[in-house]
Amino acid sequence: MTTRGEAYALTLAFTTFVLFQFFNVFNARNEHGSTFNSHFLANGKLWSALGAVLALQILVVHWPEAQAVFATTHLTAEDWVKAALVASSVLLLDEGRKLAQRRYWRRA
Known part of the structure; x- marks a missing residue:
């Protein structure tokens, strides 16, 4: 990883935290059963909201006017993949x- 400074580190951390919450939404949908069930794609409003969150995060990271307001800097595609992989660990x-x-409850 090339040293790119404080703005880069903060932007990558901020993006990773946003993506943590993106993936954590799915954990909240089902406390005990798998999130990946037949209803996974059923909530259109949830998917719209998640799309809006991603779009806003992309704007904050890549649109120069938003970069100036939020003190962010450009991330590479590799940076986005790394952030998504780390953040998906919560799910x-x-x-x-x-x-x-x-499995434990079935045995008990």
């Missing part, structure tokens, strides 16, 4: 927890 880990709980 994957919680899915693992729920799976382990369901």
Whole structure:
């Protein structure tokens, strides 16, 4: 990773935190069962809101006027992928927890 300064580090951290919340929304949809069920795509309003969040985050990171207001800087596609992979861990880990709980409850 090339050293790009404080603005880069803060932008990457901010984007990762936004994406953490993006993925965490799915954890809140089902406390015990898997998020990835037949109703995963059913809530159009949720998907619209998530699309708006992503669009706004892209604007904040890549639109010069928003960069000036939020003190952000450009991220590369690789940066976005890294942020998404790190942030998706909140969903994957919680899915693992729920799976382990369901297996435990079946045995009990």
